Amino acid sequence: MDVVRVPNPIIISTNPATQTPIAEVPCATPDQIEAAMQKARTAQPAWAARPIEERANLLRDIQHQLYHHRQEVVDMVVKEQGKSAHEALLVEVLTSLEILGYFRKTAPKVLKPRRVFAHVLLHRRHVIQHEPHGVVLVISPWNFPVYLSIPPIAAALVAGNTVIFKPSEYATQTSALVSKLIHDAGIPADVFQTINGYGDVGAALIEAHPDKICFTGSERVGRKIATTAGEKLIPVTLELGGKDAALVMDDAQIDRAARDILWAGTVSAGQACASIERVYVMRSVADQLIDKMQHYMDAFIRTGPGTLSTTTYGAITTPFQFKIIQDQLDEAKQSGVQVFEGKHVAEGQFCAPTLVIDPADELKVMREETFGPVIAIQRVDSEAEAIARANNNAYGLTASIWTSNRERGLRIAKQLHVGSVSINDHIMSSQTPEMPWGGVKASGYGRTRGHEGLLEMTVTKSVSYERFPLPFNPLSYPYTSFKRAFLRRFINIRFGPSWRDKIKGQ
Ligand code: NAD
16 A cells, blocks of 8 residues: 655644643554554445444434533533633534434435436336445544534444544544544444544545545645545545635624624634635725624623633634734734724733724735634625625635625625525524535535535445346347337437427338
């Protein structure tokens, strides 16, 4: 097996709120990577042979494990990711419980073989089967280590794949806890394995040739993975970054828009792929929106350690992300634009909620993913300008439209180049497990969640068999004049545009 040689360093997990080390984890060696792939391959046929109802019931057992250990999960997410306990409970626990329940219920229906009526070759029966890929490699980011890992892991397992899970190097402890819950629920050790390491371990796992890759992470790494997967012809789902826009129309309920846009731009300290980073607001309501957002920023948001009950959102999880946010803000400030920063910010790796008013299009804060609690707001003169500006970005993950007119909202939604759109809400409705999740353009391709997310973990196989035997195969040798005459007649009758054409053929 062609495994890339990787060093064997140690990952030091650190609490971002206090900068204190939590634990040390060794990275996987090349031999361990190779052994994991072998084990996953060997275990897969027996796992796939279990009835789907049995695999679905195991998802219910994972759900129960997560429910019973929810406080441990919250505590670990607070400790390792620096999130507030409220947000850990809301996104990591609640949404993951919902997704497990959804896949448990829907997988047996969505993945069951489906008979189709074929209008030619009527003597045969046609069945569509959804079969597992084999070994699925799930590579996850650090920003929601539970909620972003559970959907592809659960979908892959219930579909009959074995899974190798490569968590982020910034989420080893949370991922170890999630992995323990999965095993304690009864998923066999070789059916679900966790392999720790930096990016080189992720790359080595891909070199070991899994049958499917589900990657959630940055556009930069996504491009590399797509290239390697393309060379090896491994199917891949890419959930990449975003630069999501909110379009605020002149008929929006401004008070509600101000509160909810502020929330969707700063939840989890803005470290959400779908957080609002750009706002295009119609000029007539812009001042009102900005004033209210400023007001709510100070009224509602307190940053600090996630252990404090007063904390709204917590620390920036990684030092490099903290630097990216500061760089983008420095550039915006140097350009002379107006910047409003929230007042209640803790000392350390924390970031104030920040509004950047009318920045130039060229600034990084308008073009590149910030992944921090920074919302750039531009005034626009028309609906068409808002749409054009929202679409004028490399990314296309989600967008929201704020209007009192549903028809208007739906009309705008059609024109936005993104994977999901919500009207008068951002982030909230995209957490629904029934709705497929994924982006377009530099935000990636493929879908997780929803029926589509389940189907991505399968290979569609067409199977056909005889309903009743024919004495001969009309398509096969020998090519006789009788068969040719039959073919001509068949084409005339079936495709002749007029009755004349159809009859002429007789
Ligand atoms: P990242 O791309 O740096 O890392 C993601 C994972 O890939 C990690 O586990 C990392 O170790 C691994 N990795 C790094 N290099 C690799 C390589 N060459 N081969 C294989 N694996 C490799 O991303 P991150 O900083 O952990 O996460 C933040 C990014 O994720 C942001 O851009 C964010 O928008 C994006 N994200 C997207 C979604 C979505 O659903 N679209 C959700 C959450 C986060």
